[in-house]
Amino acid sequence: GHYISVDTSYEGEKAVLFSPDLYSEEWSCIRLIYQIATTSETSSDPARLNLYLRQEGESFDRLLWSAKEPSDSWLIASLDLMNSTKKYKIVLEGEMGQDKSASIAVFEIKITPGYCIECDFEENHLCGFVNRWNPNVNWFVGGGNIRNSQSILPKDHTLNSELGHYMYVDSVYVKHFQEVAQLISPKTTAPMSGCLSFYYQLKQESSIVFTLYLRDMNGFYEEIWKTDSALTTDWTLAEVDFSAPYPMEVVFEVAFNSAKGGYVALDDISFSPVYCSNQTGIPFNPAEAGCNFEEDLCNFYQDHKDGPGWSRVKVKRNVYRAGDHTTGFGYYLLANTKFTSQPGYIGRLYGPTLPGNLQFCLRFYYALYGFFKMSGTLAVYIFEENHVVQEKIWSVSDSPKGVWTQAEISFKKPMPCKVVFVSWCKSFWDCGLVALDDISLSLGSCQAADLLPPSPGECTFEKDECVFTQKKRGRGSWHRRRGPTPTSYTGPKGDHTTGVGYYMYIEASDMVYGQRAYLISRSLRGTAGKQCLTFFYHMYGAGTGLLSVYLKKEGDDEEIPLWRRTGEQSISWLRALIEYESDRTYQIIFEAIRGVSMRSDMAIDDILFQAGPCLEVEEIQFSSGYPDSLNEIEY
Numbered sequence: 001g002h003y004i005s006v007d008t009s010y011e012g013e014k015a016v017l018f019s020p021d022l023y024s025e026e027w028s029c030i031r032l033i034y035q036i037a038t039t040s041e042t043s044s045d046p047a048r049l050n051l052y053l054r055q056e057g058e059s060f061d062r063l064l065w066s067a068k069e070p071s072d073s074w075l076i077a078s079l080d081l082m083n084s085t086k087k088y089k090i091v092l093e094g095e096m097g098q099d100k101s102a103s104i105a106v107f108e109i110k111i112t113p114g115y116c117i118e119c120d121f122e123e124n125h126l127c128g129f130v131n132r133w134n135p136n137v138n139w140f141v142g143g144g145n146i147r148n149s150q151s152i153l154p155k156d157h158t159l160n161s162e163l164g165h166y167m168y169v170d171s172v173y174v175k176h177f178q179e180v181a182q183l184i185s186p187k188t189t190a191p192m193s194g195c196l197s198f199y200y201q202l203k204q205e206s207s208i209v210f211t212l213y214l215r216d217m218n219g220f221y222e223e224i225w226k227t228d229s230a231l232t233t234d235w236t237l238a239e240v241d242f243s244a245p246y247p248m249e250v251v252f253e254v255a256f257n258s259a260k261g262g263y264v265a266l267d268d269i270s271f272s273p274v275y276c277s278n279q280t281g282i283p284f285n286p287a288e289a290g291c292n293f294e295e296d297l298c299n300f301y302q303d304h305k306d307g308p309g310w311s312r313v314k315v316k317r318n319v320y321r322a323g324d325h326t327t328g329f330g331y332y333l334l335a336n337t338k339f340t341s342q343p344g345y346i347g348r349l350y351g352p353t354l355p356g357n358l359q360f361c362l363r364f365y366y367a368l369y370g371f372f373k374m375s376g377t378l379a380v381y382i383f384e385e386n387h388v389v390q391e392k393i394w395s396v397s398d399s400p401k402g403v404w405t406q407a408e409i410s411f412k413k414p415m416p417c418k419v420v421f422v423s424w425c426k427s428f429w430d431c432g433l434v435a436l437d438d439i440s441l442s443l444g445s446c447q448a449a450d451l452l453p454p455s456p457g458e459c460t461f462e463k464d465e466c467v468f469t470q471k472k473r474g475r476g477s478w479h480r481r482r483g484p485t486p487t488s489y490t491g492p493k494g495d496h497t498t499g500v501g502y503y504m505y506i507e508a509s510d511m512v513y514g515q516r517a518y519l520i521s522r523s524l525r526g527t528a529g530k531q532c533l534t535f536f537y538h539m540y541g542a543g544t545g546l547l548s549v550y551l552k553k554e555g556d557d558e559e560i561p562l563w564r565r566t567g568e569q570s571i572s573w574l575r576a577l578i579e580y581e582s583d584r585t586y587q588i589i590f591e592a593i594r595g596v597s598m599r600s601d602m603a604i605d606d607i608l609f610q611a612g613p614c615l616e617v618e619e620i621q622f623s624s625g626y627p628d629s630l631n632e633i634e635y
Contacts, residue, residue, distance in 0.1 A: 005105035006047075006094035015104075018054075019090040022111065027273075029116040030064075030079045030090065032109055033125060038070040038102040046070075047102035051079065052091040058611050059524045059531065060456035061091055064189070074107055078116035078128040078186035115192065115271045117185045117250055120158040121165045128186035129167075137181040137256060142168040142265065157199045157235045157267035164267075169254045171208075171261030178255055183266070185250040187217075191443070193243035193283060195276035196250065198269040199235040202227060204262035212240060213251040216359060217448050220412075221251070235267065239276040243283075246359065246444030284355050289419075290440040292326045293333055299352035300439075309347015309423065310335050310436070317570040319540060325365045325404040325437040325496075328536070328574035332437035335378075335423035349436070351419040353385065359412045361446040362419060364439040365404045365499070366396065370432030374398050378434050381420045382413060390420075404437065404573075405499030410445040457609035460497040461504055466607075468504075468590075471518045475510040478519045478592070490541025491601030496573040505603035508543070511594040519590040523554070524609070526584040532614035533562075533578040533588065535607040539569040543597025547590070547604075549578060554585040567595070573605065577618045 006015040036047055048068045052061035065079050090111075094104040108125075119127035121141060131139040143156040143165040156164030169181040202210060212225035225240040242250075254264045291298035293312055302310060310333045315323045324332035335347040354360065368374055379395035399405045419441075425431035442449060459466035461480055470477045482502045485491030487509055495503040506517045537547055546566050550559035562578045592602045 001107070003105045003107040005103055006096065008096055008100075008103065013096075015094040015096075017092040017094075017106075019109075021087050021089060023087055024081055024111070024113070025083055025085065026113045027083045027115060028081045028111050028113050029118075030081055030109070030111050031116075031125065031128065032065075032077045032079070033074050033107040034067070034077065035074050035105050035107070036067065036070050036102065037072065037105075038099055040099055040101050043097060043099040043102075045098040047097045047099050047104055048095045049104050049106075050093040050095065051077075052093065053081070054089040054091050055084070056087040057527045057529065058456065059527055059609060062456045063453035066453065070102070076125050076128045076186075078189075080116050080188060080190040080192070081111070082190050117188065117196070118270045119185075120268050121156075121167055122158060126167075130184050132182040132184060134179065134181060136173045136175050137169060137171065137179045137254075139167050139169045139181055139183040139252075139266075142166050153201060153265055166265050166267035168263055168265040170263035171256045171259055174256045174259045174261060178257065180253060180255045183252040184215075185252075185269075187247050187249050188244045189247060191245045192271070192273065193245070193275070194241075194271060194273040195239055196242040196269070196271050197237060197239045197276070199237055199267045200227075200232070201235055201265045202232050202262070204231065207257050208261050208264060209255040210264050211253045211255070213253060214242070214244065215249045215251050216444075217247055218359070218445060220359075222357070241275050241277060242271070245283075246448060284358070286360070286441045286443055289352050289354060290438075292438050293324070293331045294326060301350050303348055303350065310349050310421075315572075317572070317574065319568060319571050321571070322367065322402055322404070323570065323572040323574075325367075325573075326575070328570060328572040332435055335434040335436070346422060346424040347434075349421040350383075351421075351439075353416050353418055354413075354441075356413055356415045356417065358443060359410065359445050361408060361410050361442045361444060361449050362439070363406060363408045363442075363446070364421075365406050365437045366399075367402055367404050367435040368396065368399065368432060369402050369435070377423060377425070377432065378436075379422045380407075380409060381422060382411060383418045383420055384413065385416045385418075400494055400499065403494040403499045404435075404496070405494070406497070408446040410447065455608075459607045461495070461502040461605060462497060465504070465519075467522045467524070468519050469522065471520065475507075476515045477517050478504045478506060478590075480504055485601045485603075487541075487598055487601060490544070490599040492538040492540070492573065492603050496536040496538075496605040503538075503603045503605040505538075505601055506592045506594065508541070508594050508600035508602075509598040513594060513596055514545075515594050517592045517594075519604075521588040523585045523587055526553075526582045526586055527611065528583055529611070530579055530581050530613040532610045532612060533580065533607070534610070534614075535576050536573040536605045537565065537569075537576055538573050538603040538605075539565060539567070540571045541568060541595075541597075541599035541601055543595040543599040544568045544602060545595030545600050546593040547602050548593075549576075550589040550591065551580050551582060552587045552589060553582050559589060577614045577616060579614045579617075 034049055046068045051065045053064050054061045119129055144163055155161055156166040158164045210227040211223055213221045213223055215221050288299055291300055312331050313334045314331045315321050317329050324330045366378055375397050376395050380393055382391045382393055393411055394409045423434040480502050484493045495501040544567055549563040551562050552559045562580055594600050
């Protein structure tokens, strides 16, 4: 047969293959049979195969899957594609990297309606199901007129004939007590819940245990089904409620106790997004367990016998006291504000009840002011529902003063539980302020979330400069940096993304008054309709100059000014929102002009391009200076 492979004679370039326009009104599964081969042992920049989804109306492609592990045989990748009303294209990209000996080949791409965990075992790639090899017992393909086993079945279930195929495992070669055979499904790649059904036959002389597990990416097994009958002479339907909010594999496991055990056969695994039982449980929405405190406390509350420990406050833009993390001029929570005279004071903030037996990732931002000793001034506890068991899962150790720093914690509890934020000041002499903002909860562990492909159109500058380049690099250019800038009384103390990550900034002491630095995006696809650009900017310093954003459409000589700020704005990172339209290919340009003195370090971070209009509107697009009412906290 034929396959397609990347031509390696073009160094450093990417090979790109586009599908025609596709539609999937129903949930579909993309199967890709591929191989990355190399003779070198390890490479710092290995060859990669990437698969993107290009949706109509989006300027950016969404990375669905990426692989770089070399192999000496063909591998299969199965990717779930959620139903959508938009047209899309599949884009395959081969990157050769620095590995001269590598080759990337694709043998088959197949898009079929249905879910990737469904299988009738009639195709030779077995839908990406794999047998975990064991010297004595394994899952084999049966049927199709193969007569090679002592306990083979007359007919499969799909075609109900001897030509059809199924999977089976038998005990002929069992050598030891408790031999186990495992058949493992492809990993789910999109959240799904509903009813998993399959047909099986079981014949046993001594005990066989046939069990179905879910296995998450940390390797935790959860049993979801087990055979209750000793014998089924015909194909029997099994149905089990199934929920995979984050990537999971389904494991079909058969355990034998002796060589006279008998056999188990399996066929026609299918999935329906409706639960088998009549349970109408509303699935848990993790967004309800987060809050940015702009409107209210959301679903968080305080216990009044503690006294109101946390206050929702807001700071107007100023150059002395930092504002909130969400926008720089919104609301956040502050503890210890009015109680500084009370030693041993404690403030507790309770979150909503979370369901048990789910893996969670909790993220939030905190900032500390005025403590001599920081450790233990803010801690996070888990209260199990009976409120008897409290477990401390995080506490602050040391962090830069007055910088919004991100914390992330993974946890999983068998029982329903609550997250509780506790701030306390131990002695009258050392009561500072504890600030809290932008709490969010997601399903799956934080480590798994960090491995997910980045959102399309998002740039945090943590790894590189993403889609941005410079006209020229040198003294008068944008630099990527972490931590504070070298000059005091100007520039940020840390980045906006995590507090300890990277941002882009201009170093005013290397530039002269009026010198310009440009950060230019690569050409972006034009789309019909409005687009929204969000980013965070930092303009602190008495000599701050100008920061502007321009839109340059292909074929136009003039750039269109979209947004501008002049002069010192705030000691905080402030959020900017820009709405624009371009039906042609375009570029976005960030221009910084150095101000009158070296206290003119300007920075940007966390750029996000989104299709559709901005959900909020920024009051002023073009402004200079900052308001007079400095350093007031509003309660």
